[in-house]
Amino acid sequence: TPTPPPDPSEPSPVEAEVRAVEARIARELSRFADVPATIDCDQTPPAYIRRHLAEHAVAGDALDQRALPEAFLPYIDPMRLRSAASRRSGRHPARPLPLLPVIRQVSHLWSWQRPERNAAAISLHAALNQQPLHAPIGSPWHVRWARPRTSVQEILPRAGGVAVATAVLPDGRVVAVTGDLGTVRVWDLVAGTALDVSLIGHRGAVKAVATAVLPDGRVVAVTGGQDGTVRVWDLVAGTAMGSPLTGHRGPVEAVATAVLPNGRMVAISGGGFEDGTVRVWDLSAGTAAGLPLTAHEGGVKAVASAVLPDGRVVAVTGGRDEAVLVWDLAAGIAVGDPLTRHSGGVEAVATAVLPDDRVVAIVVERFSNGSVQVWDLAAGTGRRLHPGQREGSVDTVASAVLPDGRVVAVTGGGDGTVLVWDLVTGTTLDRPRTAHNYPVRAVAPAVLPDGRLVAVTLGAGLRVWDITPGMGGGLGLPTEEGGVWSVASAILPDGRAVAVSGSGDGTVRAWDAATGTAMWDVPAVLSRRAPLTGHVGAVTAIASAVMPDGRRVVITGGGLDGRVRVWDAAAGTPLGELLIGHGVRAVATAVMPDGRLVAIIGSADGPARVWDLAAQRPVGAAWTRRGKGVRAVATAMLPDRRVVAVTAGYDGRIRLWDVAAGEHLGVLWPGNKYVVKAVATAVLPDGRVVAVVGSGDGKVRVWDVAAATAVGVPLTAHRYGVDAVATAVLPDRRVVAVTAGSQTVRLWDLAAGTALQLSGYSLECRGEYG
Structure with missing residues (x-):
């Protein structure tokens, strides 16, 4: 009986022996890859393990989570892993390493000296790929969910x-x-x-x-x-x-x-x-x-x-x-x-x-x-x-x-x-x-x-x-074509928290903040014939509020059509429209002492105006000051119950306004040659109401609104300017500001005037974010 030819898919005896040896080496070396979930510079694995464990695992057909646990991935040499995995994939497919596609996508961000940065990149891209990590892997923060604007690549x-x-x-x-x-x-x-x-x-x-x-x-x-x-x-x-x-x-x-x-x-x-x-x-x-x-x-x-x-x-x-x-x-x-x-x-x-x-x-x-x-x-x-x-x-x-x-x-x-x-x-x-x-x-x-x-x-x-259909990062999920230009949050009557985003193509979309699932979206329109179905051009401003009748609403402004629209936050249905006549750049809401809900709307090329959202009509005259339009706006209630608005102009000035009286109360900061892109307000533990201002010079400034004085010194935040600011109160009652810009996100203790440990993560941005 003739001897059957060898199966080319099976390794030769020599190849099998080499593979077994490599697998044993990988198992022994992987003991050094058992690192704690929290990255510690004193517990970094040996350099040889970081560089070569993946190569031994691939050669031994043992490239899996036992050889390379998730917590070890921020330490590896991604180029060696990518190269070795590809060389073996044709003849002897290795056992799966689920996060290998993620490693490919973040290799250009990799830093051998900063594994915590690598961990942050892995965490974000794993979420973008709908591959949640089993546990945090060393980053001081973790991503609950993420949706890609661009195709994952x-x-x-x-x-x-x-x-x-x-x-x-x-x-x-x-x-x-x-x-x-x-x-x-x-x-x-x-x-x-x-x-x-x-x-x-x-x-x-x-x-x-x-x-x-x-x-x-x-x-x-x-x-x-x-x-x-x-x-x-x-x-x-x-x-x-x-x-x-x-x-x-x-x-x-x-x-x-x-x-x-x-x-x-x-x-x-x-x-x-x-x-x-x-x-x-x-x-x-x-x-x-x-x-x-x-x-x-x-x-x-x-x-x-x-x-x-x-x-x-x-x-x-x-x-x-x-x-x-x-x-x-x-x-x-x-x-x-x-x-x-x-x-x-x-x-x-x-x-x-x-x-x-x-x-x-x-x-x-x-x-x-x-x-x-x-x-x-x-x-x-x-x-x-x-x-x-x-x-x-x-x-x-x-x-x-x-x-x-x-x-x-x-x-x-x-x-x-x-x-x-x-x-x-x-x-x-x-x-x-x-x-x-x-x-x-x-x-x-x-x-x-x-x-x-x-x-x-x-x-x-x-x-x-x-480029295979369905494999380019699409994941069957809605994405934000043209980039996310604005975002706000709201709490629905059933207690669910939602995030509402506005995109460059005019789409408004609501997301369940806990799960990341899309709840509703209002598509962009390509003509002005259907003004209530979406915005023409980018959605440049979003705010949320609770109407006097208890309805949760979202207010959106379009940069090209000069319209502000009001939507039911739960259903995504239109409730009304305000015609501003200028490119809308900023929206904020406030509840007046008499219970009225108003929106303060700032235009890029015109004055700011106050609108009664229930009556859908303007309140008082437009706020006119010599300047170049309003880039950002925030509201607050002072201890004397006056409702004030803080506006940032394209001329760099920060102005304070009495919303009820429609009066200009003064200039908090005369500005410099840079545009102020973001403003938020907060109440410090001592009761002071402050405005947090993010400027194009990369600094964050905090102002006592009632006293019209600076609080502390400017905080150097972002190299190429601050694009967004938000404030929050942590469970330990610290009042913090979150700032974004220069492809990083930073967290600040406003009372102490210091940065908190939130590692920035480089992520490519497109356009300007409000």
Whole structure:
């Protein structure tokens, strides 16, 4: 009987023995990983354990919570863990470490010297991933729940430029290649680090990047530069191949690669405004392959390649002349008629093969209004895909095939979002994903060693995220598109605490503060025809209150439509609308001595006004003072029962007002050159009413409202300004202020004038937060 061939999925005897030894090593070393939940510098595990325990655990197929308990994770070397886990995932999948995706997402925030910072990052991202920790892991605070504004993703910081491509190196590493000012860099997408390779040669910006595998197996990058040259780089050796390829008169705006029917690997480059030609280069020979193709008036902006059903290898080029041309690369001639009517010119092109074998080009035009065009290259017919109600520019595109076989296009927009389109149905998959705070300049797909299909986007840094529907951080939960601009809390009649958020797209949403579940939301509207269904533009101000009849209400203000709306906090139904006529920037509420509930509304370009919320009419005259509008407002009741408002103007002044009389009581602080973005009030244990002011200079100032004097010295809070302030009373009766800014949150004892131990956590912010 013939001996059956060995099962390739099973380890050989030698591999099994090595694995068993590594597992024993990991078990022994893991005894040193049993650290207390509270981080103590005197109890930090040995450096070898921190660096190498994960590697031994992966090698022994023992990467689980027994080897790496949650409390130990803030101490590890995340890059070694990521690299080791990926190398083993293909042949011998390790037992699951549930928080491995979280470690990938926070690696860019990691600090070897500050495990408490790492613990805070893990805590927050575990909550964003709906993976609650079993216990606090060293952070002095923990996250009860969190909802992502952006898609959960991995971030590779310090990557610049306008172009990105991906490749697989001979050793299996998946890399991204980016071009910056004169330098081409290579990034390991699994380890999340830049390779020790800097390919320097271009004079000026690197405008375009593509990758290819040569017939001899070398993996290369092809780059086009501002200097008019095309250069070829060996990504493993980290060296240039041959001399620069010259011929373009001006910048090279786009490059692509293709394999001709005779097996030659070629690069296709497009010249910019001064040139307008398409050139084909033999990458092995380092010479031009044929004559230049006179392509586009005004320059070539985009290039892609494809193989038609009849076997012809073609280049698809787009130009500023609003045309897309198809070129037979072997014959050096145009194929068919130009594909025209691309408004403002062509920004980007990608190609794909649909399940029915049709070859299509996906075209992004300059004035796209959020749409893309898909052209059947054989038939010469096109159709436009629209993203529903979403508008905005599309700047870049790539194509990919999902694990289920669907062919998709991935587009990056000027608003920092990324959309995935099903090219057969013409619909978008999932909601738009906020990838960057700035325009997405380039996108490229890649398949990682663990089988994940990811998109690599270049905007403010390099980001990597799973583009499989439902896997990009969506989690089936509502998120805040455009960022959270305002937030308030309220207590419902049944005792539940809710948080109400206002987003940049005009949506108002209520969350159960205990569980984080969405209770209701009022969607944004795209026109003024339905003013009671939401705000036009960002919701820039929110406050909550209890009406005289006991109803809990939420008051929201829109920055563009000049309207203030009142909502039932429990049901999310509209109760009324106040027309202010100016961009609303601040809202606060107060109960007058006669029981009336009023709202003080501040406008960015106008005066503050007082409104009776039950009667829905203004009270008295507008509060006018020379200034530049109201940025923030808070209210308080003084010991003599006067209700006062503290307003912060865009001129930096802090003013005090008698709400009932509508009188200006004076200036608490004349300000400085910085805008005051946040104001809150509190009552100290000794009965003093204070105003807490957060300024653009990064300092927090406390003022005795009745005496109109400063309390203590300014507190240095945030490096780049204070964006938000809130006050609270702790169970031990200490009165505290919570401040946010410069990507940190800090806690202050207002009576003592000192900071409390609440570690700041770096989290990328977008826009201004009220």
